[in-house]
Amino acid sequence: xxxxxxxxxxxxxxxxxxxxxxxxxxxxxxxxxxxxxxxxxxxxxxxxxxxxxxxxxxxxxxxxxxxxxxxxxxxxxxxxxxxxxxxxxxxxxxxxxxxxxxxxxxxxxxxxxxxxxx
Amino acid sequence: xxxxxxxxxxxxxxxxxxxxxxxxxxxxxxxxxxxxxxxxxxxxxxxxxxxxxxxxxxxxxxxxxxxxxxxxxxxxxxxxxxxxxxxxxxxxxxxxxxxxxxxxxxxxxxxxxxxxxxxxxxxxxxxxxxxxxxxxxxxxxxxxxxxxxxxxxxxxxxxxxxxxxxxxxxxxxxxxxxxxxxxxxxxxxxxxxxxxxxxxxxxxxxxxxxxxxxxxxxxxxxxxxxxxxxxxxxxxxxxxxxxxxxxxxxxxxxxxxxxxxxxxxxxxxxxxxxxxxxxxxxxxxxxxxxxxxxxxxxxxxxxxxxxxxxxxxxxxxxxxxxxxxxxxxxxxxxxxxxxxxxxxxxxxxxxxxxxxxxxxxxxxxxxxxxxxxxxxxxxxxxxxxxxxxxxxxxxxx
Numbered sequence: 001x002x003x004x005x006x007x008x009x010x011x012x013x014x015x016x017x018x019x020x021x022x023x024x025x026x027x028x029x030x031x032x033x034x035x036x037x038x039x040x041x042x043x044x045x046x047x048x049x050x051x052x053x054x055x056x057x058x059x060x061x062x063x064x065x066x067x068x069x070x071x072x073x074x075x076x077x078x079x080x081x082x083x084x085x086x087x088x089x090x091x092x093x094x095x096x097x098x099x100x101x102x103x104x105x106x107x108x109x110x111x112x113x114x115x116x117x118x
Numbered sequence: 119x120x121x122x123x124x125x126x127x128x129x130x131x132x133x134x135x136x137x138x139x140x141x142x143x144x145x146x147x148x149x150x151x152x153x154x155x156x157x158x159x160x161x162x163x164x165x166x167x168x169x170x171x172x173x174x175x176x177x178x179x180x181x182x183x184x185x186x187x188x189x190x191x192x193x194x195x196x197x198x199x200x201x202x203x204x205x206x207x208x209x210x211x212x213x214x215x216x217x218x219x220x221x222x223x224x225x226x227x228x229x230x231x232x233x234x235x236x237x238x239x240x241x242x243x244x245x246x247x248x249x250x251x252x253x254x255x256x257x258x259x260x261x262x263x264x265x266x267x268x269x270x271x272x273x274x275x276x277x278x279x280x281x282x283x284x285x286x287x288x289x290x291x292x293x294x295x296x297x298x299x300x301x302x303x304x305x306x307x308x309x310x311x312x313x314x315x316x317x318x319x320x321x322x323x324x325x326x327x328x329x330x331x332x333x334x335x336x337x338x339x340x341x342x343x344x345x346x347x348x349x350x351x352x353x354x355x356x357x358x359x360x361x362x363x364x365x366x367x368x369x370x371x372x373x374x375x376x377x378x379x380x381x382x383x384x385x386x387x388x389x390x391x392x393x394x395x396x397x398x399x400x401x402x403x404x405x406x407x408x409x410x411x412x413x414x415x416x417x418x419x420x421x422x423x424x425x426x427x428x429x430x431x432x433x434x435x436x437x438x439x440x441x442x443x444x445x446x447x448x449x450x451x452x453x454x455x456x457x458x459x460x461x462x463x464x465x466x467x468x469x470x471x472x473x474x475x476x477x478x479x480x481x482x483x484x485x486x487x488x489x490x491x492x493x494x495x496x497x498x499x500x501x502x503x504x505x506x507x508x509x510x511x512x513x514x515x
Contacts (some may be wrong), residue, residue, distance in 0.1 A: 091284035
């Protein structure tokens with residue numbers, strides 16, 4: 001079964017990406033996590049995302065396009081990346097989610113992927 | 119063999135094996151509603167066929183065969199095989215299955231109390247799936263409308279299926295936390311109607327669940343602790359049931375069920391041998407101190423004080439803090455008890471036991487605020503028996 005791990009990070013975590021003092025520890029943590037998943041062969045796909053300051057949100061209202069600078073909602077945590085993993089059950093997905101660096105500072109939302117339409 | 123005995127066997131099998139059969143049926147598909155439907159049909163089929171053809175040598179295996187066929191039919195939407203169920207013969211592998219999968223019920227309990235399931239749904243779900251209680255009875259015991267309970271159960275089962283929760287024992291690392299959730303759910307079933315006032319037999323069902331769990335996990339001391347705790351409380355039924363509310367410290371100890379107290383004491387002793395003290399053993403030990411009053415004629419307040427303090431370390435709750443303060447008051451330290459109440463978080467200011475204790479402390483101290491505190495305590499007391507008891511105690515009758 002496929003689950004998406006939605007990796008939510010705090011502003012402080014996003015800042016660590018480019019902070020000279022923190023950048024190595026930050027990416028080291030992610031590399032270890034991704035390496036472990038790759039070694040277990042569970043990754044279906046996945047990407048990291050640029051931070052919410054580079055987000056653009058679009059809505060179409062009455063045929064008119066409304067484009068907004070920023071994420072769709074101003075929350076404490078923002079999506080920083082995602083993985084789709086193939087594991088037997090939710091328990092296994094939660095075990096992986098708990099190992100994500102952002103589970104410690106932020107959160108990971110886990111959702112089953114819709115099966116293909118038949 | 120006549121109809122009554124076939125019905126009797128069917129009912130006894132339903133009672134003893136419902137959860138186990140359901141667990142086996144749902145383990146493959148994670149689909150509890152489907153398994154429930156199939157099992158209900160298998161029981162209906164048994165009531166039809168057994169009186170005519172006799173009770174099969176292995177009723178559980180027969181029911182499992184019929185229900186399995188039903189599951190695969192429902193699953194495949196293939197109705198053509200339905201006719202074949204009439205002639206079902208117990209397959210040899212079905213017997214083997216039942217022996218191998220003796221622990222499926224345990225897995226089912228862990229699924230019901232899974233962290234991904236709403237805590238409010240866990241105890242009802244366990245009662246429905248492991249013991250086969252009907253939803254209306256569960257709803258009545260938990261004091262919610264049947265439709266609300268029905269939605270809660272449907273949603274929980276949908277999550278088990280759609281999210282694909284694991285039907286297996288948790289890993290050793292997770293086991294203590296996950297077992298604590300299972301125990302909490304069983305205790306929740308007991309607590310939903312702990313004094314049995316709803317008359318729905320829920321305390322007995324919760325005790326039964328704990329016995330099942332103890333049979334499956336004989337090495338876990340906290341399971342024994344929980345069972346002991348519930349037995350101590352259940353043993354006092356006769357002493358507290360009646361027109362008038364009787365506080366525990368004033369109950370007639372002669373009315374306590376001696377067999378249940380003795381069983382509880384034995385369980386607690388066995389549990390202690392494991393050398394892993396925990397929340398439920400601690401709560402049971404507190405009840406054991408109360409039970410000792412039947413023999414010594416006195417309540418050992420020093421022991422209670424120590425145990426309540428210990429309990430707060432395992433399981434810090436507002437209720438536990440108020441109970442600890444109440445012991446301090448009984449030890450003659452009303453001012454100390456009052457200080458403990460003052461230290462509670464603001465949210466506990468309207469907590470009924472805290473308000474009652476506050477009034478008692480202020481009365482002990484001869485404080486002027488007493489009458490206001492007594493009114494405040496009565497205002498949040500909903501139980502009629504308890505209300506008139508407090509009125510008498512506060513001299514407001």
